[in-house]
Amino acid sequence: MPRHRNDSLRFKLEQDIIAGRLKPGARLDEGSLALRFDVSRTPVREALLQLSSMGLVELRPRRGAIVAQIGLKDLLDMFEVMAQLEGMCGRLAARRASKDELNQLTAVHAASRRAVETGHYDAYYQCNVNFHEIIYQAARNPFLAEQTTNLRNRLAPYRRSQLHQNGRLKGSFDEHKAILSALEAQDPEQAEHLMAGHLTAQGGTLNDFIASLPEDVFNRPGLQALAAN
Numbered sequence: 001m002p003r004h005r006n007d008s009l010r011f012k013l014e015q016d017i018i019a020g021r022l023k024p025g026a027r028l029d030e031g032s033l034a035l036r037f038d039v040s041r042t043p044v045r046e047a048l049l050q051l052s053s054m055g056l057v058e059l060r061p062r063r064g065a066i067v068a069q070i071g072l073k074d075l076l077d078m079f080e081v082m083a084q085l086e087g088m089c090g091r092l093a094a095r096r097a098s099k100d101e102l103n104q105l106t107a108v109h110a111a112s113r114r115a116v117e118t119g120h121y122d123a124y125y126q127c128n129v130n131f132h133e134i135i136y137q138a139a140r141n142p143f144l145a146e147q148t149t150n151l152r153n154r155l156a157p158y159r160r161s162q163l164h165q166n167g168r169l170k171g172s173f174d175e176h177k178a179i180l181s182a183l184e185a186q187d188p189e190q191a192e193h194l195m196a197g198h199l200t201a202q203g204g205t206l207n208d209f210i211a212s213l214p215e216d217v218f219n220r221p222g223l224q225a226l227a228a229n
Contacts, residue, residue, distance in 0.1 A: 009037055010047040017056050017067055018156035019122075028057065028065040055154045070154070078155055083199035085148040086132070090179065090195030092139035094188040101138045105131060105180050109173075116173045121163050124172075128163075131176055135183070135195070172198070 013033075016022040033044045048065045051057035058068045070078065093101075112127035114120075132152070136145040152159070163169055175198045182191040 009039065009043055010050050012037070013047055013051060014054070014056060014153070017051070018153055018160075020157050020160055022067050024067050024069040024157060026067045028067065030064070054150060068154075070158070075155075075158060078151060079199060082148075082151050082155060083196040085144065085151065086135075086199050087192040087196030088144060089132075089136050089139045089141075089148055090183070091188040091192035092141060092144070093135045094183050094186050094191035096140045097135075097138035097183055101134055102180075102184055104134050105183065108134065109176055109180055112173055112176065116169050119169070121169065124169055125160050125163060128172065128176075135179075138183075 013022070013028075022028070028048060030041045030044045030048070034041050037044070048057055048059065052059045052065070056068055057065050059065050097105075108127050108130045112124055112131065115124035115127055133149070136148055139145060163172065175194065179191060179194045179198065182194055
């Protein structure tokens with residue numbers, strides 16, 4: 001199988017996980033995936049290994065592969081780190097963003113307004129991804145962009161679900177507007193503060209954050225007790 005087809009298979013599975021079409025804990029059967037993509041099991045196995053190295057898939061000896069599940073403590077820890085990484089991207093982008101990149105952010109933000117007005121969650125999520133990726137690029141630090149993107153992808157199924165919290169779509173849009181203003185004003189401190197706060201706001205209070213998680217995560221033993229505290 002040509003290398004580009006291997007990469008395409010891995011990318012399609014990655015996008016299914018990030019988009020929530022494959023839920024945390026879902027079993028990834030090599031045979032079923034081989035039939036779906038009309039390939040042998042070898043490229044499927046290779047794709048699963050790559051996704052495992054990215055933290056999106058968990059490989060279990062003699063039990064096969066599943067979409068990775070993240071424990072509540074690990075999830076909150078990751079969001080904490082993600083806030084710092086995004087804050088750093090915002091700080092650097094405020095100093096280094098080109099006029100073209102600022103124009104791109106303005107255009108994406110305008111497109112996201114239409115998604116908010118129509119309540120189109122999927123369209124808004126894609127605009128959100130584009131908005132953040134432009135900022136990562138504008139930071140002019142490829143290593144930082146890579147690490148931030150990798151962690152974002154691990155958290156994507158959970159971040160995506162949070163947009164369905166009451167009022168979160170409009171709240172995210174307003175936060176993007178403030179971030180864009182800080183970048184245009186070339187204000188590194190404000191951009192960093194707003195980017196980090198944007199991630200923190202996605203969680204909201206602990207109760208709201210837990211309530212927003214996919215049902216299979218929320219129903220794990222002990223999470224109901226945490227939510228009640």
